[in-house]
Amino acid sequence: MPVQYDGIKEEHIAVRTHAGIFDVSHMGQIEVEGPGSLAFLQRLVTNDVAKVQIGGAQYSLLLNEDAGVIDDLFVYRLGHDRYLVITNAGNHEADLVQFGKVARDFDVYVRDASANYAMLAVQGPNARRIVENTLHIELPPRMRVAARQVGRRPAIICGTGYTGEDGVEILVDPEIAPAIWTELVDAGVVPCGLGARDTLRLEVCFHLHGNDLTPETDPWACVESTGFIGAEKVAVLRANGTETKLAPFLIEGAGIPRQGNPVMVGDEQVGTVTSGTFSPSLERGIGMAYLRSDLAEPGTELEIDVRGKRRTARVSSKPLYKKER
Amino acid sequence: MTLADASYPEDLKYHPEHDWARIEGGEATLGITWYAQDSLGEVVFFEGPEIGSEITKDQPYAEVESVKAVSDVVAPVSGEVIAVNESLSDAPEAINADPYETGWLVKVRLSDPSEADSLMDAAAYAASLE
Numbered sequence: 537m538p539v540q541y542d543g544i545k546e547e548h549i550a551v552r553t554h555a556g557i558f559d560v561s562h563m564g565q566i567e568v569e570g571p572g573s574l575a576f577l578q579r580l581v582t583n584d585v586a587k588v589q590i591g592g593a594q595y596s597l598l599l600n601e602d603a604g605v606i607d608d609l610f611v612y613r614l615g616h617d618r619y620l621v622i623t624n625a626g627n628h629e630a631d632l633v634q635f636g637k638v639a640r641d642f643d644v645y646v647r648d649a650s651a652n653y654a655m656l657a658v659q660g661p662n663a664r665r666i667v668e669n670t671l672h673i674e675l676p677p678r679m680r681v682a683a684r685q686v687g688r689r690p691a692i693i694c695g696t697g698y699t700g701e702d703g704v705e706i707l708v709d710p711e712i713a714p715a716i717w718t719e720l721v722d723a724g725v726v727p728c729g730l731g732a733r734d735t736l737r738l739e740v741c742f743h744l745h746g747n748d749l750t751p752e753t754d755p756w757a758c759v760e761s762t763g764f765i766g767a768e769k770v771a772v773l774r775a776n777g778t779e780t781k782l783a784p785f786l787i788e789g790a791g792i793p794r795q796g797n798p799v800m801v802g803d804e805q806v807g808t809v810t811s812g813t814f815s816p817s818l819e820r821g822i823g824m825a826y827l828r829s830d831l832a833e834p835g836t837e838l839e840i841d842v843r844g845k846r847r848t849a850r851v852s853s854k855p856l857y858k859k860e861r
Numbered sequence: 862m863t864l865a866d867a868s869y870p871e872d873l874k875y876h877p878e879h880d881w882a883r884i885e886g887g888e889a890t891l892g893i894t895w896y897a898q899d900s901l902g903e904v905v906f907f908e909g910p911e912i913g914s915e916i917t918k919d920q921p922y923a924e925v926e927s928v929k930a931v932s933d934v935v936a937p938v939s940g941e942v943i944a945v946n947e948s949l950s951d952a953p954e955a956i957n958a959d960p961y962e963t964g965w966l967v968k969v970r971l972s973d974p975s976e977a978d979s980l981m982d983a984a985a986y987a988a989s990l991e
Contacts, residue, residue, distance in 0.1 A: 544903065790908060
């Protein structure tokens with residue numbers, strides 16, 4: 537996946553106003569099958585997997601015993617005892633190790649399915665219409681998943697994405713992915729790269745593992761009653777509060793914050809920027825930072841030290857970008 | 862929106878860090894080359910140095926930022942900053958669209974006009990890119 541095709545700003549705007557396509561085949565897939573699937577996933581990931589109906593989807597975290605975040609994941613329920621988990625490329629091997637370790641205690645079959653799937657994300661207000669008309673398939677609603685045939689091959693269509701726009705993610709046999717890409721691009725969908733993927737997700741405050749979540753940071757999206765690994769530590773954090781909180785912010789004037797910039801109040805460093813960029817929709821600097829918890833309230837004024845220059849910023853609520861209605 | 866084809870005007874002098882200087886008497890207008898803006902991608906932010914500050918040949922004097930990256934701008938000559946292109950704060954994309962005219966960055970009063978002798982002409986700079 538390149539950083540850009542024609543330009544990050546143009547690709548970003550295409551997704552906000554029309555439709556863009558991302559080749560996210562680098563993402564990993566793990567299949568979980570067998571009578572112990574639900575119990576296994578409840579132990580493994582933080583959210584309440586019992587709430588996911590057949591054809592449903594859920595965001596979740598994979599934690600270590602200290603409640604550090606190994607990865608953030610999407611869990612899709614394909615059948616009664618059949619789930620598909622989407623992982624981040626950089627964490628896929630670590631995820632497999634953790635899945636394998638925990639699977640020993642459950643009646644479950646875990647399989648690395650990454651080589652079986654290419655993954656295309658088609659996102660934007662016109663994405664669904666174009667995909668339906670081009671591939672001639674009925675799409676599942678938002679946050680739902682469905683098995684379909686594309687080009688006479690089995691495909692999994694997910695009503696999810698990483699841009700804050702409506703759209704689908706298409707999991708298909710890698711052999712036919714290039715043909716689908718070409719068909720959709722010919723139908724007017726704009727090819728988009730990693731650069732636009734990052735600006736789009738940051739505008740709506742979706743986390744990027746490695747920046748905003750790491751094995752050293754505290755988790756959320758957790759239902760401790762399910763007994764997942766790390767639940768005891770999460771319960772303690774929830775009761776006592778955490779020292780820092782991840783908060784989105786907007787730069788008030790000039791300047792673009794970048795990952796690693798110190799967040800200052802007077803001479804005191806009160807946090808660190810985990811993700812920072814220029815927002816093509818808002819046309820100014822935006823970011824997320826771990827801040828001392830008492831400063832993480834929307835409206836709080838801060839300064840970001842951008843390579844020696846102080847830039848005024850204000851803590852905002854999520855998401856930073858919201859579609860006008 | 863970017864200038865489609867590489868161009869390196871004959872009347873400019875070039876620095877290996879992909880900067881140009883238009884030298885007129887004791888003053889020079891400075892900017893970044895077509896190659897520099899093309900490598901950087903769409904420029905979304907430029908903030909010049911203070912008027913009256915001194916810049917030094919071969920040292921960074923400002924930054925240009927694309928969505929993804931920050932890049933230092935290196936001074937091809939030394940001197941005192943006498944003007945900064947203020948229109949770039951609202952329209953930094955001019956650095957992509959027109960890097961040699963409306964996309965100029967600063968004007969300086971040269972402190973050592975002989976420094977220009979060490980810069981490349983258009984042909985030498987273009988050859989250095991190959």
